[in-house]
Amino acid sequence: MDAKVNWHGGLSFTGQANSGFTVNLGADPSVGGVNDGFRPMELMAISLAGCTAMDVISILRKKRQDVTAFDVQVHTEEAPEHPHVFTQATIEYFVTGHNVDEKAVVRAIELSATRYCPAQNMLNTVLPITLRYHIFEEGGDQVVQGVYER
Numbered sequence: 559m560d561a562k563v564n565w566h567g568g569l570s571f572t573g574q575a576n577s578g579f580t581v582n583l584g585a586d587p588s589v590g591g592v593n594d595g596f597r598p599m600e601l602m603a604i605s606l607a608g609c610t611a612m613d614v615i616s617i618l619r620k621k622r623q624d625v626t627a628f629d630v631q632v633h634t635e636e637a638p639e640h641p642h643v644f645t646q647a648t649i650e651y652f653v654t655g656h657n658v659d660e661k662a663v664v665r666a667i668e669l670s671a672t673r674y675c676p677a678q679n680m681l682n683t684v685l686p687i688t689l690r691y692h693i694f695e696e697g698g699d700q701v702v703q704g705v706y707e708r
Contacts, residue, residue: 607632609677613670621662627654647687654694
């Protein structure tokens with residue numbers, strides 16, 4: 559894969575990779591930016607969420623789970639000193655549907671965590687990642703929640 563950024567002045571850039579899509583990169587005004595794009599570390603968290611989300615929903619569909627809504631949230635903690643690297647991450651999977659099987663959700667999370675998601679597998683080598691799930695019945699309350707243990 560190849561990626562590049564083009565500078566537009568100040569701390570404003572446009573990023574592009576092999577797919578041809580572009581994304582604006584920017585910085586907070588407190589460090590000289592003008593709030594005109596994603597922060598690079600935000601994109602790392604979004605990459606992690608997107609990578610595992612695509613795996614999990616694909617696996618749940620193959621398992622014929624009736625999922626009607628699906629969200630993945632990534633929460634990170636950063637070191638207080640520069641370079642402010644991520645020190646911990648939690649991925650939370652929110653699955654809503656009709657009679658969604660907890661075992662199917664756990665297996666999908668496991669396969670993403672151990673086999674399919676390169677972003678998660680790469681980051682897992684340098685920081686702890688906690689995996690939590692929440693399953694909701696469509697139109698109802700939370701049915702079950704849990705933590706996948708590697």
